[in-house]
Amino acid sequence: MTSHRASPEPRQSEAPDSAQPSRRKILGYLIAAPTLAVGTRILGDVVAPATASAEGLPSNPWMADHYDFLDAMKDFTRHTANLIKVEIHDDGHVYHASPVSENGQGILTTLAMVIAEELDVPIEKVHVWCDDARVEHQYNQLTGGSTNLHVKTEPLKIACAIAREQMMTTAAQQWGVPREELTASDGVVNGKNGQRIEYGALSKLAAVDTDTPVTDPYLKPASEYKVIGKPQRRLDAYEAVTGTKVFTGDLQVKDALPTMVHRGPNIKASVISVENMDEVRNMSGVTDVGVIPSGVAVRAATFGQCIDAVRALKVKWKDGPVADESDDTVIQKLKAAVPPLPPRTAGAKTIEYDFINYFASNTPLETGIAVADVRKDGAEIWAPAKIPIIAMQDIALRTGLPQDKVTFHVMPGGGSFGRRLFHEHAMDAAEASYLFGKPVKLMWHRTDDFRHGRQHPPAVSRVRLTYSGDKVLSFSQHHTGVQNDLGHGLGEIASASMARQELGQYTVGAWFYAVTQSSHYEFGPSESTYHELEIPFWTTSMRHVYSPNVATARELAVDQLGHAMGLDPVDVRLKFLRPEFHGVVHKAAELGNWGRPLPDGVAQGIAINDEYKQRMAVLTEIDTRPETVNRKVKDPPYEGYVTGPRVTKIVLVLEGAHIYNPLGIKAQLMSGANDGIAIALTMSTHLKDGIPLEGSWDNSYYTRQWNTPHDMQIHLMPNTYEPDRNPGGAGEVAVGPAMASVACAYAQATGKVPTEFPIQHQKELPFHPHAIVPPIPQSPTEGLDWAY
Amino acid sequence: MPEHTFKLNGKRITVEAPDHVRLLWVLRDLLSVTGPKYGCGLAVCQACTSHINGKATNICAVPVGDLNPDDEVVTIEGLADTVGKDLHPMQEAWLEHDVAQCGYCQPGQIMAAVAHVRKSREEGVPLDDDYMDNIKNICRCGTYQRIREAIKDGAEGM
Ligand code: FES
Ligand code: FES
Numbered sequence: 045m046t047s048h049r050a051s052p053e054p055r056q057s058e059a060p061d062s063a064q065p066s067r068r069k070i071l072g073y074l075i076a077a078p079t080l081a082v083g084t085r086i087l088g089d090v091v092a093p094a095t096a097s098a099e100g101l102p103s104n105p106w107m108a109d110h111y112d113f114l115d116a117m118k119d120f121t122r123h124t125a126n127l128i129k130v131e132i133h134d135d136g137h138v139y140h141a142s143p144v145s146e147n148g149q150g151i152l153t154t155l156a157m158v159i160a161e162e163l164d165v166p167i168e169k170v171h172v173w174c175d176d177a178r179v180e181h182q183y184n185q186l187t188g189g190s191t192n193l194h195v196k197t198e199p200l201k202i203a204c205a206i207a208r209e210q211m212m213t214t215a216a217q218q219w220g221v222p223r224e225e226l227t228a229s230d231g232v233v234n235g236k237n238g239q240r241i242e243y244g245a246l247s248k249l250a251a252v253d254t255d256t257p258v259t260d261p262y263l264k265p266a267s268e269y270k271v272i273g274k275p276q277r278r279l280d281a282y283e284a285v286t287g288t289k290v291f292t293g294d295l296q297v298k299d300a301l302p303t304m305v306h307r308g309p310n311i312k313a314s315v316i317s318v319e320n321m322d323e324v325r326n327m328s329g330v331t332d333v334g335v336i337p338s339g340v341a342v343r344a345a346t347f348g349q350c351i352d353a354v355r356a357l358k359v360k361w362k363d364g365p366v367a368d369e370s371d372d373t374v375i376q377k378l379k380a381a382v383p384p385l386p387p388r389t390a391g392a393k394t395i396e397y398d399f400i401n402y403f404a405s406n407t408p409l410e411t412g413i414a415v416a417d418v419r420k421d422g423a424e425i426w427a428p429a430k431i432p433i434i435a436m437q438d439i440a441l442r443t444g445l446p447q448d449k450v451t452f453h454v455m456p457g458g459g460s461f462g463r464r465l466f467h468e469h470a471m472d473a474a475e476a477s478y479l480f481g482k483p484v485k486l487m488w489h490r491t492d493d494f495r496h497g498r499q500h501p502p503a504v505s506r507v508r509l510t511y512s513g514d515k516v517l518s519f520s521q522h523h524t525g526v527q528n529d530l531g532h533g534l535g536e537i538a539s540a541s542m543a544r545q546e547l548g549q550y551t552v553g554a555w556f557y558a559v560t561q562s563s564h565y566e567f568g569p570s571e572s573t574y575h576e577l578e579i580p581f582w583t584t585s586m587r588h589v590y591s592p593n594v595a596t597a598r599e600l601a602v603d604q605l606g607h608a609m610g611l612d613p614v615d616v617r618l619k620f621l622r623p624e625f626h627g628v629v630h631k632a633a634e635l636g637n638w639g640r641p642l643p644d645g646v647a648q649g650i651a652i653n654d655e656y657k658q659r660m661a662v663l664t665e666i667d668t669r670p671e672t673v674n675r676k677v678k679d680p681p682y683e684g685y686v687t688g689p690r691v692t693k694i695v696l697v698l699e700g701a702h703i704y705n706p707l708g709i710k711a712q713l714m715s716g717a718n719d720g721i722a723i724a725l726t727m728s729t730h731l732k733d734g735i736p737l738e739g740s741w742d743n744s745y746y747t748r749q750w751n752t753p754h755d756m757q758i759h760l761m762p763n764t765y766e767p768d769r770n771p772g773g774a775g776e777v778a779v780g781p782a783m784a785s786v787a788c789a790y791a792q793a794t795g796k797v798p799t800e801f802p803i804q805h806q807k808e809l810p811f812h813p814h815a816i817v818p819p820i821p822q823s824p825t826e827g828l829d830w831a832y
Numbered sequence: 833m834p835e836h837t838f839k840l841n842g843k844r845i846t847v848e849a850p851d852h853v854r855l856l857w858v859l860r861d862l863l864s865v866t867g868p869k870y871g872c873g874l875a876v877c878q879a880c881t882s883h884i885n886g887k888a889t890n891i892c893a894v895p896v897g898d899l900n901p902d903d904e905v906v907t908i909e910g911l912a913d914t915v916g917k918d919l920h921p922m923q924e925a926w927l928e929h930d931v932a933q934c935g936y937c938q939p940g941q942i943m944a945a946v947a948h949v950r951k952s953r954e955e956g957v958p959l960d961d962d963y964m965d966n967i968k969n970i971c972r973c974g975t976y977q978r979i980r981e982a983i984k985d986g987a988e989g990m
Contacts, residue, residue, distance in 0.1 A: 148934025148973050277930040284935030285926040285942060286919070287867025287908035294866035302861055328850050346849070348857035351873065409871045409879060409936045409972040458869070458936030459972050490872040678966040685968075707930055711975070715933060718974030741970050742876045748968070752976040754961040823854050823873045827893030830875065831884060832951055 072206040074256040079247040080132040080210060082203040103519070103570040107558040112657070115768075116559055127181050128199040130159065130207055136231050136244030138165055140200070141175035143185040144192045145430050146280075147408070147457035147464055149775040150708040151192050153279045157705060158197055161271040162204035162264055165231040165243060167279070177432035177452035187430040187464075193704065193771050194657065205261040207250075214250040215241050266702065266765070273763075275707035280456070292413045292426055292455045293487060300415045300483035301331060303476050304350035306340040306357045307496050309816045310734030311581060312364030315340060319358040327353050332482065336475035338468070338496075343476065343484055348823070351489065355818040365580045367734035371502075374526060374579065374731065375400055378504045381577045382524045385508050392510040392517050395604045399507070399597040400800045402728040403736065404500040405493075405744055406586035410458025412469030412488035412497065416477040422449040423477075427470040428457030431532050435467035439474045461587040461719075463498060465532045468582075489820040491739035499729060499736070500586035501526035501576075505597035509567065509605050516605065516620060519567035523594050524575040528553060529583045551576075557590055562654050565602070565620045588716070588779035591655060592723055593801070599651040599784040600797055613650050613788065614638055625652055627761060628661035628697045635757050636663035636695040645669035646692075649789030653781040657772035658700045662717070662785035665693035665753075668793040677750050679832075686745050686810050689793075689803070691721050691753045691786060696778055699761035701770035710758045712774040717756060718747040720782025724790070726751065726804045739814035739821065745804065838899040840865065841910025851897025856880045858896045859907065867908035867939045871970065878969035881940040881947075882907045888947030908939035911946070921989025922946050925982040933973035941969050941979055949987040959987055 075081040131139045138159055146152045152172045160167040177185065184196075208228055215233040216223040218241070225236040231243045266272075283289035308314070315335050324342065325333045329349030333342050342353040379398065388394060414427035423445055429435045429452070436452040443450070457464050473486035488497070503525030510517040530552050557574035574590065606616030614633050618626055632638075632650060642648070646667045653660050668689045677685040696713045703709055726745035729736035738744035745751075783801075791797045800806055814821045833848040840863070849858050856873070859865040859882075868891055871879030875893040882891050883906040884899075891905075899905070911920045919927075922942050932938045944967060952959040964980050971979065 148936075150933065277927070278932060280935065281927050281930060281932050284932035284938050285908075285923045286912070287939040289935050290866075291869075291936060293860070293870065296864055302857075329853075346853055346857035346861040347870070347873075348853040348861075349850075407972075408934070409869075409877065409970065410934070411870070457934060459934045461972070487870070490870075490874065490877075677968075711930065711933060711978070714977050715974035718976060740872050740874050740876050742874070746970060746972055747974060747976070748970060749976055749980075750965040752974075754980075756977045821874060824875050824893040825852075825895050825898075827855075827875060827890045828884065828898055830893070831887035831889040832947055 072202045072258045072261055074206065074210060074252045074258060075129065076253050076255050077131065077251055079134055080207055080250045081129060082207045082210070083127065083129045103563045103566050103568065106561060106563045106572065108560055108562040112559050112562070127178070127184060128196065128203055130200070130203040132207060132243055132247040134244050134247050136242050137169045137171060138163060140170070140172045142172050143175050143181045144196060145174050145187040145428065145432070145454050145457065145464070147428060147430070147460035150278055150705070150711060153276060154193055154705050154708055155196065155200060156279055157271050157276050158200050159204050161269055162201045163208050164228040167271065167276065169231060174454035174456065176454065177436040179433055179447060181433065185431065185433050192773070194773055197771060201263055202261055205263050206258050209261055210250045211243060211246045214246055218249065272704050273702070273706070276705045277707060289456070291410060291458050292415060292428060293410070293485065295415050295426055295485070297415050297417065297426070297483055297485070300417065300485040301343050301345060302347040302350050303341055303343040303473070303484040303486040304347065304354050304489060305336070305338055305472060305486070305492070306342065306354040306359060307492050307819050308339060308361045308364065309819070310364050310367040311496060312366070313361040314364070316360040316362050319360065320356070324353050324356050327356060332480040334479045336472065336479055338472055341472070341476040341479065341486070343480055343482065347487060351820060351822065354489070354820055355822060364734060369579065369734055370732050371402060371730055374502055375504070377577055377579070378502065378524055378526065381575060382504055382506045382522050383575055385506065385520050385522060386518070388510055389517055392512050393608065394508060394510050395601055395608065396508040397506070397597065397601060397797065397799060399505045399593070399600070401503045401505070401593040402801065402805050403502050403731055404586060404723055404728045405497060405736065405738065406461040406463050406500055406584065407493040407497050408457065408459025408461055408463055411490055411493040412472070413486065414470040414473035415483070415485045416470070416473035417483040418443055418474055418477040422451070423474065424451045424453070425470055425474060426453045426455050427467065427473070428455050428460070428464050429467050429470060430460060430464045434532060435470050438467065438471060442471070443474060443478050462585045465584055466498060491814055491820045494729065494738045494740065494744060495736050496582065498529070498582040498584035501528050501581065501583040503590070503593050505593055507597045507601045509601050511605060511608070514609055516567045519565065519570035521572040521594065521598060522575065523557070523572065523590060524577070525590070526581060526583060527576040527578045528585060528589070530556060530585070560589060560591060560655060561594060564622065564625065564652060564654060566622060567620060587719055588776040591653065591780035592720065592783040595651065595653045595780040596724070596784040596787045596801065599788055600791060603788050603791060604797065612639070613792070617650065617652060621652065625654070625659055625661070628652065628659050628699050631759060631761065632661040632663040632695050632697045635697070635759055636665070636693065638663065643669070645793055647789055647793035649785050649787070649792050651781045651784035651788050653784065655780065656774070656777045657769035658698055658774070658777045660777060660781045661697045662778070662781040663695040664691055664785040664789040666690065666786065666789040666793050667692050668790065685742065685748070685750070686726055686804060687750060688725055689790060690751065693755040694753050694782065694785070695757045695759070696782070697759045697761065698777070699764060700772045701766045702763045703760055704771050706760055709760065709774045713758045713778045714756060716776065716778025717782040718752055719779045721751065721786055722747040723802055724783045724786035725802050728802050728805045730805070730809065735816060737809070737813040743811045743813065834897065836896050836899055837901040839902070839904040841906055842913055844901070849896050852895045855891040855894040855896050855899070855905070859891070865907055865909060869936055869939060871937065878944055879937050879940040881943040881969065883943060883947065886950070888944050908943060911943065920946065922982070922986035924989065925986030928985060929978045929982040931975050931978040931982050933975055937969060937971045937973070941971065944969050945979070945983045945986060946990070948983070949990055959983065
């Protein structure tokens, strides 16, 4: 990697005059098409050198301090960025089929803002949707790791800048006036003498008939931005509130009848035989029954009849590979696998902990779902997917169809949280459609989504701080988890990136860890390493991947360091954090009224994290008094509504280089805070004999209204305009520091450092697990009695 | 096959289905009314919340055979019509506060919100943050704070 500048640029508080990326060779293309179409290509590298200075002993730089996952993705996607294409049609509207997938994070709205800004067109005329899977996109069609805004913005701006320039040049030619006399605004090119022509009218005139490269198009300076930086509501909000937003399950594809799968009594169990196939085939509404790799698929007139049939099936199973595993066996193996920490310095004092994090399901509210129509000569699939190319290729392989005969439509997802990185839902649908020779709408039952869906792998995070007097001598963190499946493909990115790094060899998992963890503190010699144990569970990168567990362990240890040194949590951080974090810490302390007197059992905590090119501090206030912990939810129709310690206030402070959509980023911070609260306090799954006991939301406790704070403050610091951090990712950034901050507050309130997460996990099970056989529960019938 | 007649979003309809099939599936799979969502089928997540005779109901837990010809079922698609507008004030408030993220839970959230406003008024208790602690609808995208703000505003328009 070459550095594009010798020393870090000073932080700016004013928008820079020019957003022109410095010293880069930029190429875009006018694409041959009947109306104006533009694509882009960027060459060149950007890596900033690490900087360090704080009161403590400087830490050695960690990989992510100067080259993180966003940088890797940016590098890796450069050569396919020319497939970012923007078209202007003669209706004056702008169309962009994005390789990005939308699962609720609002990325399509932000990309529409970028287009509206750079093209000077009203945002109502901008249409952005998820493109079908296209092999040519390669890693540009990977939505994950909060990379999209950082990676996709520049090519998109360049494409729009070229399009605008082409329209202005065309208008100038039409009117026989110099191009300099023209301006563009609101989808119209204006001449000096009152001439005006709409983009729609220019779109044909400005089109080219051979691909034409363009160098260094003029990008609008950030100081002139009118759309970027202003709050923008979601463009799909109207559909969402009227029930007209079309999710996969809402599609009306002819003959794609409801289909569900009867799954095994433990993870990855396989079917030996089905004892009553014919009987079930004759049940009311059922059209087809058959064995696919994940179980026995049933197709019927309604999902209600699918549930009846799934419950009626009698199936013999061969146990899966983890049938003997339970929470205890897994945690024991993990503890044994943590590599020993480096030897202690003689005379040093030590703070050392093992923090245990249990399984947690990242199931979204929309369960796994796909529509598939697989025929002899081709297949069409509709499903939410963050890496649709791999899904499409897998389906092609399995059905024996050539890749170009498999059309994969990427649907907006009803949440992802890392689930849609994989495509078991689409594969199940393709398998069933292939087997039955009919279209299917295959949906996972809620209970299957918890028990057979992917999970956040459990981990033991071992942390040690050594110190002497008021000096920290070293920091070590050995994070050891069950293997987190990155099989969706990061391997190529890792190897491409590793080839450019001089920080040694990594496995893909260790590489991914290394490009996401930065050092934050000046703790002298420091290290954070990742180790994993291969046990074949279904795992995946849950929102914010390793960092919630890693940050929680680190921040709890920092509090104990402060305790030992007689410093409160804010002071110990200000003493050892790099200076760039002081701003967010001060702000969180100020907004949260740090140190205000609180009754026994109620306390504050603070935590920091830097990732996705955004710095965060989160302050939490928690109430652990028995009267609060034992509060009841009114009128529960069921058992299992857990309460427990109550977060009463949470303050989230974020500092980014350039916030594109303050309303959108605040939404993501709110959301991330609710995730952080859940994984710190209540949300996990209990593994028993190779399967989670949890089968619904009344067993696995994502944050609910009765556990969410009444007081949530979200503060965005002024943009710093640091060029290399511009713009940062938002979807995951709050989860880690929020979890850590809740854990720190809990430790302060109870006077005990919690070492197992979520805190609820080891308490007596507050629910009766749904039966394992049959694999899914029947719907209740008392709906009318419970109406309110 | 048994026939069932009831009012759906202002129109009387008749549909054929076994008695025990839950209303959620009758609407979604047989009648293509897809506003109410499936999130559990266990009367837990509340994504399917719709109104039956004005009361918020988990229609995943209502066998279609339980309905009578005069029962009025209103789904998110029919909510605005109940006030004779393009959008119900609660939907307006939802837009105003930019509540939806993935949007999957939001039809159920809005239907529940409208019922909670009515219920709090009937009970004569204030619709404050403590009251809203009892709303059962899950939002896995964690939009709870904006939901609360939107409910307070939406209630003013009701
Ligand atoms: S689907 Fe009806 S409550 Fe969850
Ligand atoms: S907006 Fe996604 S579940 Fe609520």
